[in-house]
Structure formats: structure tokens, C-alpha cells
Amino acid sequence: MIKNIVYDLGNVLVTFDPHSFLNELIQSKEKEQKIYDFYFKSDKWILYDQGIYSTKDLKEMGIQMFPELRKEIEIVLDLWIEYVKPIPENIECLSFFSNYQQFIISDIPESNYLYLKTNYDFLNQVNGGIFSYQEKIVKPNKKMFTRLLEKYKIKAHECVFIDDKLENVQAAQSLGFYGIHLKHPLTLKKQLEEFLHEM
Known part of the structure; x- marks a missing residue:
């Protein structure tokens, strides 16, 4: 029973649809794909789910890899939860x-x-x-x-x-x-x- x-x-x-919220937050397919690949085609988001990485950690890693995308990375990681x-x-x-x-x-x-x-x-x-x-x-x-x-x-x-x-x-x-x-x-x-x- x-x-x-x-x-x-x-x-x-x-x-929960990363492509959807990235598309809304970033007005560039190229930038969107870079951010998607970096966070979602690696174990970074899994480690975020596990509480191993913080939001601050993810921001720092992303900005270190893509300094030219600082603004977009900060927007995504500050606002994704609202989606x-x-x-x-x-x-x-x-x-x-x-x-x-x-x-x-x-x-x-x-x-x-x-x-x-x-x-x-x-x-x-x-x-x-x-x-x-x-x-x-x-x-x-x-x-x-x-x-x-x-x-x-x-x-x-x-x-x-x-x-x-x-x-x-x-x-x-x-x-x-x-x-x-x-x-x-x-x-x-x-x-x-x-x-x-x-x-």
C-alpha cells in the first residue's frame, strides 16, 4: 500500500530550464552559450547543488574564465532563482x-x-x-x-x-x-x- x-x-x-532563463537574461546567443557550457556542461552546477560551491564561488570562477562577461554572469547568478x-x-x-x-x-x-x-x-x-x-x-x-x-x-x-x-x-x-x-x-x-x- x-x-x-x-x-x-x-x-x-x-x-527549471536554464536555456530559458539564460535567454531572457542575456541578449546574445553567443554569450548565452558560453555561460551555459561553463556552468551546465560541467560539474560546477552539481557542486553548487551539493553546497560545495556558493553563488560567490560560481561568480568568481565564471568571471575569471570570461572577464568580458562579468556583467552577464553577475546578472544570471543574482537573478536565476526568480525564474x-x-x-x-x-x-x-x-x-x-x-x-x-x-x-x-x-x-x-x-x-x-x-x-x-x-x-x-x-x-x-x-x-x-x-x-x-x-x-x-x-x-x-x-x-x-x-x-x-x-x-x-x-x-x-x-x-x-x-x-x-x-x-x-x-x-x-x-x-x-x-x-x-x-x-x-x-x-x-x-x-x-x-x-x-x-x-
């Missing part, structure tokens, strides 16, 4: 499925977590969560999932985990979680309803 619904954040409950927004239809799931315990497991830097916590109330609607910047690890590391089980004293076979990345779903499934690979954010409610009905 499923007792717990466990959500990822990015592209499940909130938006991570709740997906209204999916936030409604927290109320719709309120007869289940609900949790979050997310790869997220501290700055983004604090921004979401300060500006929106949906994080107060869940029963708890595991966040990468606190744990110093990221999915698909299985410790992210075992930490949830240990902290909240819940059982893997009573949980369904939803993520937009298949490798994260598979990591959870290897520990006994049920899993839903969410390929499109707006199918969340439908997929969850169908899964729970089948159970």
Missing part, C-alpha cells in the same frame, strides 16, 4: 493528494531553497524533505533516498517517487520505491492518479 508520495522539485513541482517558479497545476496536487504523506527529494542550492521558502508557501504543505545542499550529495546517489527513509521512519515499498530524470527514478526503484518518470510536468496529476488507482 502506498502511504507516501515523494516529489522531485525541478520540472515536477517547479520550473524557478511553482507549476500551479502541480502544486495543486499537494492538496489533492493530502490523504498521503508527501515529501520532497531535490538537488537544489541553498540560495534557491531559501528563495522558494521565502516567496512561496508550498514547501510548508509537505511533511518534510531531503535537499542536496544540506546532505552534500545529489541524486542519483542512493543515500538521498535512504536518508529520507531514515529521517522520517518510512518504508521504501510504501513510497512512490516522481522525477523528471530516469536515472533518479531507477535509483529509487533499486531501493524498493515505486517510481514515476515524469516526461512532461503537466501530466503529474494524471500519472499519479492512474498509478494510485492501479495500486
Whole structure:
């Protein structure tokens, strides 16, 4: 019996599209691509999620590599968190499925977590969560999932985990979680309803 619904954040409950926010913040495709490649085609953003690098660290590394892009790098790293927004239809799931315990497991830097916590109330609607910047690890590391089980004293076979990345779903499934690979954010409610009905 499923007792717990466990959500990822990015592209499940909130938006996360680096190309989109870079495109809005930088009015040059060439500059946008340089910044995207530097931060997102390397392990820098992963280490940011882990709490190993701070926003200040990322700024300094980027400016050292691309001094001519100082202004753009500072704008991106100061403002990107404002482009991570709740997906209204999916936030409604927290109320719709309120007869289940609900949790979050997310790869997220501290700055983004604090921004979401300060500006929106949906994080107060869940029963708890595991966040990468606190744990110093990221999915698909299985410790992210075992930490949830240990902290909240819940059982893997009573949980369904939803993520937009298949490798994260598979990591959870290897520990006994049920899993839903969410390929499109707006199918969340439908997929969850169908899964729970089948159970």
C-alpha cells in the first residue's frame, strides 16, 4: 500500500530550464552559450547543488574564465532563482493528494531553497524533505533516498517517487520505491492518479 508520495522539485513541482532563463537574461546567443557550457556542461552546477560551491564561488570562477562577461554572469547568478517558479497545476496536487504523506527529494542550492521558502508557501504543505545542499550529495546517489527513509521512519515499498530524470527514478526503484518518470510536468496529476488507482 502506498502511504507516501515523494516529489522531485525541478520540472515536477517547479520550473527549471536554464536555456530559458539564460535567454531572457542575456541578449546574445553567443554569450548565452558560453555561460551555459561553463556552468551546465560541467560539474560546477552539481557542486553548487551539493553546497560545495556558493553563488560567490560560481561568480568568481565564471568571471575569471570570461572577464568580458562579468556583467552577464553577475546578472544570471543574482537573478536565476526568480525564474524557478511553482507549476500551479502541480502544486495543486499537494492538496489533492493530502490523504498521503508527501515529501520532497531535490538537488537544489541553498540560495534557491531559501528563495522558494521565502516567496512561496508550498514547501510548508509537505511533511518534510531531503535537499542536496544540506546532505552534500545529489541524486542519483542512493543515500538521498535512504536518508529520507531514515529521517522520517518510512518504508521504501510504501513510497512512490516522481522525477523528471530516469536515472533518479531507477535509483529509487533499486531501493524498493515505486517510481514515476515524469516526461512532461503537466501530466503529474494524471500519472499519479492512474498509478494510485492501479495500486
